[in-house]
Amino acid sequence: MNQPSLDILMKKADSRYTLVVATAKRARQITAGESSKLKHISNKPVTIALHEIGNDLITYQRLKSSQNK
Known part of the structure; x- marks a missing residue:
């Protein structure tokens, strides 16, 4: 089965970094x-x-x- 499209996934997160972190945490x-x-x-x-x-x-x-202020 193919991975979801990066275009679709990027609509779910504000950046690629966020997407990677969320995916890794869930995995x-x-x-x-x-x-x-x-x-x-x-x-x-x-x-x-x-x-x-x-x-x-x-x-x-x-x-x-x-x-820190």
């Missing part, structure tokens, strides 16, 4: 045993994470950074 959760939110589409956690993000099943929330 680690899946590897640790958390169940997928999709039917079995692949054995690879990164592929599953990308499909979940592409299908709006996974979102992220940017936290306020603590800056």
Whole structure:
């Protein structure tokens, strides 16, 4: 099965860096045993994470950074 298009995925995140971090974090959760939110589409956690993000099943929330004033 093909990966979701980068164009579609970039609409879900504000930058490529954010997309990579969100995908990696979700893939680690899946590897640790958390169940997928999709039917079995692949054995690879990164592929599953990308499909979940592409299908709006996974979102992220940017936290306020603590800056030194």
